[in-house]
Amino acid sequence: MSLNTQTKTSRHRPACDSPLAGLTKHRRFNSAIAKHLHTDPLSRDTALAIANCSQRLSLQFQLDGNSLGEPELVNGILCNRRLCPFCEWRRTRIWRARLIKGLHSHAAENPKTSAIFLTLTMRNCQISELREQIQHLHSSFKRLSLIKGFPSATWFRRTEITIGKGNGVQETLISPQFHPHIHALLLVKPSYWSRGYWSQLKWKKEWQMAARLDYSPVIDIRRARSKNTSKHSNKDRNLAATLEAAKYSTKASDLIKIGSHLPDFNSAVRSLRLYGLSSKLRDYVNSADISAD
DSSP states (O other): EEEEEEEEEEEOOOOOSSSSSSHHHHSHHHHHHHHHHSSSSGHHHHHHHHHHHTSSEEEEEEEETTTTEEEEEEEOOOOOTTTTTHHHHHHHHHHHHHHHHHHHHHHOOOTOEEEEEEEOOOBBBOGGGGGHHHHHHHHHHHHHTSSSSSSSSSSEEEEEEEEETSSSSTTHHHHEEEEEEEEEEEEOOOGGTTTSSOOOOOOOOOOHHHOOSSSSOOOEEEOOOOOSSSOOOOHHHHHHHHHTTOOSSSSSHHHHHGGGGGGHHHHHTTTTEEEEEOOHHHHOOOOOOOOOO
């Protein structure tokens, strides 16, 4: 049995046992982010949109005995801005749901396929270089995927942007450095482990060449594993890798750390597509655009 209701979220964080606590935690940074964006006339419209996002939501509650269960978001007035924590959480949930459904369909036709989790990096960059660096990351990954012998034609990639460590981001006069990097989920055939295997050194060499780097980059490649590998199937391991790959592009806590540089960050990532699918995986996954300004 379910109960449909429309509610306006409170400006105050509800108690931990409130059924709305789970939703509220995803927009608790909206006001702080909006304040930073509002300082620049070019991002003022975005600031207002984020500040007023998800003030009114249409929710569906499942009845759990005499109490309300977890709310399900049915509809709402949302801003769909890239830097809105609530909308980014919603986009991530949608991507995960689509990927999981698509992987289930793929596994039904390819039950022996296994997943590997790949992380590709470049050196940190300044805010003025960020947009170009992200575009270079994406074109480099495309070149990598077209190399003869590339282990997988079925992949999902996500670009994450974190704050470089030890850059004095608390000091307003010092511009933080940014660390854009790619997390990719690759589905490989059983023959990969015997005839087509790429060692970590091989991955590093090919990534350095594809990205045209004059230094040795940091990469990480590992087989997808569940907490108890011996008791879980390839399907379970692929699901664990999916949840890891389809995380937030930039955590809300990191956006707060960017502070006064947030308007420039907003311009740098505007309209960039930070999620990507191979054509073979797109046949299984609904890749319709999820709006992000």
